[in-house]
Amino acid sequence: MGYIVKLSLANIKQRKLRTALTIMGIMIGIMSVVTMLTAGLGAKKTMIETVEKMGSTREITVTSTNTGRRDRIITDSTIKKIEKLQLVDSVYPVIEADGEESYKRFMGWNPIVGVPEEYMENLKLKEGKLPESNGSRPELLIGNGVRSSLFNRASWKIFKDSVGGDASMVGTRMDFKTESYMNSYTASATDAGYEENEKKYKLEIVGEVDNEYDYNIYTDIDTLKMFLKRQESDGLIPGQPTDRDGNPYNVWVYSRLIVKVSDINDVDKVSKQIQEMGFQVTNNKEMLDETNRYINIIQTILGVIGAIAAIVAVIGIINTMMTAVYDRIKEIGLLKMLGSDSDDISFMFLFESAMMGLIGGTLGVGLSMLVDIFINKKLVEFMKLPEGTWLMTTPAWLILTCIAVSVVVAILAGAFPARWASRIKPLDAIAT
Numbered sequence: 442m443g444y445i446v447k448l449s450l451a452n453i454k455q456r457k458l459r460t461a462l463t464i465m466g467i468m469i470g471i472m473s474v475v476t477m478l479t480a481g482l483g484a485k486k487t488m489i490e491t492v493e494k495m496g497s498t499r500e501i502t503v504t505s506t507n508t509g510r511r512d513r514i515i516t517d518s519t520i521k522k523i524e525k526l527q528l529v530d531s532v533y534p535v536i537e538a539d540g541e542e543s544y545k546r547f548m549g550w551n552p553i554v555g556v557p558e559e560y561m562e563n564l565k566l567k568e569g570k571l572p573e574s575n576g577s578r579p580e581l582l583i584g585n586g587v588r589s590s591l592f593n594r595a596s597w598k599i600f601k602d603s604v605g606g607d608a609s610m611v612g613t614r615m616d617f618k619t620e621s622y623m624n625s626y627t628a629s630a631t632d633a634g635y636e637e638n639e640k641k642y643k644l645e646i647v648g649e650v651d652n653e654y655d656y657n658i659y660t661d662i663d664t665l666k667m668f669l670k671r672q673e674s675d676g677l678i679p680g681q682p683t684d685r686d687g688n689p690y691n692v693w694v695y696s697r698l699i700v701k702v703s704d705i706n707d708v709d710k711v712s713k714q715i716q717e718m719g720f721q722v723t724n725n726k727e728m729l730d731e732t733n734r735y736i737n738i739i740q741t742i743l744g745v746i747g748a749i750a751a752i753v754a755v756i757g758i759i760n761t762m763m764t765a766v767y768d769r770i771k772e773i774g775l776l777k778m779l780g781s782d783s784d785d786i787s788f789m790f791l792f793e794s795a796m797m798g799l800i801g802g803t804l805g806v807g808l809s810m811l812v813d814i815f816i817n818k819k820l821v822e823f824m825k826l827p828e829g830t831w832l833m834t835t836p837a838w839l840i841l842t843c844i845a846v847s848v849v850v851a852i853l854a855g856a857f858p859a860r861w862a863s864r865i866k867p868l869d870a871i872a873t
Contacts, residue, residue: 520698580646789862
């Protein structure tokens, strides 16, 4: 069998141009497949990370469907009911104080979000500390995305892109002006319209969340309750809804609830139970599922395009091996007369096919990595991402799989020529 391997290697070296063109076809085919799949995997990874940063996929946001009805508002009793549901890990109430914030020459309309300390402990801090429950003036924990939501009213320039936009905000103060909305479904309440509290409060920023997609301004929920209570006017607390008659409720009404479940697979089941209680639910798992669905479609399309190139490479291998059989008919006949059997002849051509598949697949993977570097550089420049960001994903399993598939496909492509060569009769070959 050793002499067969030597003959195969000698034939590959002897027909350099034909071998090189065949290997080039395989290389381009594998490069196309790997590049397409790499782009798809990279896009999928980036999108999933983005969705995760926008909020945990194990979180369910619960909101009211009608704040004018007492049985549809979210109160402490609602929290107790949801906490009793199976698979629910924890429930966090949220109160929002709508208003206008200003920081230096920049302004924005992000509400202050009051949440329990237990919820803020799950946030990843960039710097600073968590707001404390002081019962007086709220301390602020800003999301990193707040820098992008503040703008200069005169120039419309974003704070993040301004001089000093990346400097620490911890220890500085942000002016906040509360706004009071009369949330009623009656004509009299609608006529009451919109009242604005012109008083501004200087609130200290004590920390920042390390998430560029977090646009929230957090504070301790109990402190925010006391703060809003002091803004009460005519029995109405800013941000608190009223019933159908325009009267305030005698309990705190939460803007929403954040419900956490133990496992992402339980999100749909818990969401359905909460919906049956008469509340509206949203969660990032739905967005993640939808994102995966679209990305899988894109990956399939990219995979088909790459497969077309691979099919062309397969046709090239078949053509090369068939031509090699025709050119070496006398050699085949001589080998059989010297004692080589059909299996030896078949192995010789299959080995040549496998070698070309191995070389072409390895070079194709290497070429795809160079192409990935080029594409990644252009994408980073186009999307204005930080230098060094890597969007393309080339896992080790993909590299090894593509090389292995290249070898297997090459062997299968050479199977018919090899079988045909093994069936040639010695006398017919010598007489040719």
